[in-house]
Amino acid sequence: MTVTAPQSPPGDQGPGADPSPAGAPKAPPQAPATHLPGRRPGGGSTRGDSRRNLSTLRATDVYAMLGAGAASLALTWLIFDRLLPFNGALGFVVIAYALFIALYALLVSFDEDGPAVRDRVAAAIVQSLGLVMLTVLAFVVVYTLYEGREALPHLNFYTESMADAGPLEPLGVGGIAHAIVGTLWQISIALVICIPTGLVCAVFLNEVPGAFSRFVRTIVEAMTALPSIVAGLFIYATFILSLGFGQSGLAAGLAISVMMLPIIIRAADVVIRLVPGTLREASYALGTSRWRTVWHVVLPTSRSGLTTAVILGTARGVGETSPVLLTAGFTQELNTNPLHDPMVSLPLAAFKLVESPEPTYIARGFGTAAVLLVLVLVLFVAARVVGGRGPGKLTRRQEHRRVRASRRDAQRFDVYATAGRPSAGPASTSPASTRSTP
Numbered sequence: 001m002t003v004t005a006p007q008s009p010p011g012d013q014g015p016g017a018d019p020s021p022a023g024a025p026k027a028p029p030q031a032p033a034t035h036l037p038g039r040r041p042g043g044g045s046t047r048g049d050s051r052r053n054l055s056t057l058r059a060t061d062v063y064a065m066l067g068a069g070a071a072s073l074a075l076t077w078l079i080f081d082r083l084l085p086f087n088g089a090l091g092f093v094v095i096a097y098a099l100f101i102a103l104y105a106l107l108v109s110f111d112e113d114g115p116a117v118r119d120r121v122a123a124a125i126v127q128s129l130g131l132v133m134l135t136v137l138a139f140v141v142v143y144t145l146y147e148g149r150e151a152l153p154h155l156n157f158y159t160e161s162m163a164d165a166g167p168l169e170p171l172g173v174g175g176i177a178h179a180i181v182g183t184l185w186q187i188s189i190a191l192v193i194c195i196p197t198g199l200v201c202a203v204f205l206n207e208v209p210g211a212f213s214r215f216v217r218t219i220v221e222a223m224t225a226l227p228s229i230v231a232g233l234f235i236y237a238t239f240i241l242s243l244g245f246g247q248s249g250l251a252a253g254l255a256i257s258v259m260m261l262p263i264i265i266r267a268a269d270v271v272i273r274l275v276p277g278t279l280r281e282a283s284y285a286l287g288t289s290r291w292r293t294v295w296h297v298v299l300p301t302s303r304s305g306l307t308t309a310v311i312l313g314t315a316r317g318v319g320e321t322s323p324v325l326l327t328a329g330f331t332q333e334l335n336t337n338p339l340h341d342p343m344v345s346l347p348l349a350a351f352k353l354v355e356s357p358e359p360t361y362i363a364r365g366f367g368t369a370a371v372l373l374v375l376v377l378v379l380f381v382a383a384r385v386v387g388g389r390g391p392g393k394l395t396r397r398q399e400h401r402r403v404r405a406s407r408r409d410a411q412r413f414d415v416y417a418t419a420g421r422p423s424a425g426p427a428s429t430s431p432a433s434t435r436s437t438p
Contacts, residue, residue: 189253
């Protein structure tokens with residue numbers, strides 16, 4: 001038995017039917033449109049909330065900062081001198097800074113809303129703390145140069161040792177050539193050990209994950225806070241007492257490398273983690289091995305950061321005193337052989353010279369510290385010049401080599417194209433003529 005549904009007349013389409021004629025295409029349903037707020041001719045949006053530009057310094061911001069600074073100084077002076085029995089420069093600075101932040105927030109709130117006030121106050125705190133750190137650094141450098149101003153102009157200060165200079169000798173006799181040579185030898189030995197070892201360990205921690213790499217990372221993080229005297233005692237017990245070597249520049253370099261190695265590994269590990277994974281995936285997609293990817297992709301991309309890691313480790317090792325005192329000893333004579341006899345460094349020489357009550361020795365000590373600052377600055381600039389270029393940027397010599405290689409490749413391609421081109425003549429045969437036809 002067949003059941004037939006009742007059919008409606010041709011003109012009746014039902015209550016929910018589409019009134020469009022049959023066969024006509026239906027319009028697709030339209031999604032709700034998104035309308036952005038318009039811009040007024042004078043700036044701001046038509047919706048009522050204006051866009052805030054936090055990077056632009058306006059005149060009102062400068063006036064608020066100057067007014068808050070003047071008011072905080074006046075109120076602090078009133079509190080210290082008239083109202084309360086306070087005294088001391090440190091308390092004056094702390095109270096003046098707290099009043100400055102509060103008054104600056106109050107003045108900014110007259111023109112801005114809550115989020116803008118918080119942004120301005122946070123920016124003022126961060127910038128003021130940065131200014132404090134810069135002021136402290138400038139004070140240390142200027143004070144060191146000022147105290148060593150009497151010893152620095154003498155040429156013998158850089159070319160002679162203290163072998164013939166007693167406590168009562170004038171500044172025209174003796175110098176720190178022995179300490180400069182010792183520092184260069186010791187930091188060179190430490191860099192030769194730490195740069196390949198630290199970078200290889202950082203690559204291992206990132207490219208070979210596993211339980212052992214996690215264990216190594218834990219040890220490295222623990223060694224980052226290792227006291228310098230412990231490193232000196234370790235090298236003294238193993239290299240000098242157990243193996244029978246004497247105090248020398250090599251032992252001091254080993255002790256300094258123990259201090260530098262965890263710093264370089266930790267900083268290089270963080271830098272290599274920042275390399276995008278898409279670069280590694282693109283290299284693997286081209287069929288490259290893991291270590292070739294590390295050599296040609298990961299290390300060039302993170303070159304600038306790895307240079308910074310080496311600089312941080314060098315800054316830690318070049319200022320060490322106690323490991324050098326235990327492993328290299330102390331001498332006032334020039335020693336250019338790091339394998340035998342005691343060898344002094346610049347920090348150790350400055351420490352010993354400042355201990356003396358004689359003004360000439362104190363001036364030599366501050367002059368030694370100034371030379372150490374300049375030496376660190378020179379190493380920093382040299383490292384930034386060598387490794388400060390971004391990934392993909394070449395030097396002029398490298399660009400010249402690439403251009404010459406490209407020209408040689410172009411000439412070779414032209415030779416290949418000329419040799420493979422068929423010669424014109426009756427004897428020439430083409431692939432089509434040699435093909436057999438059925």
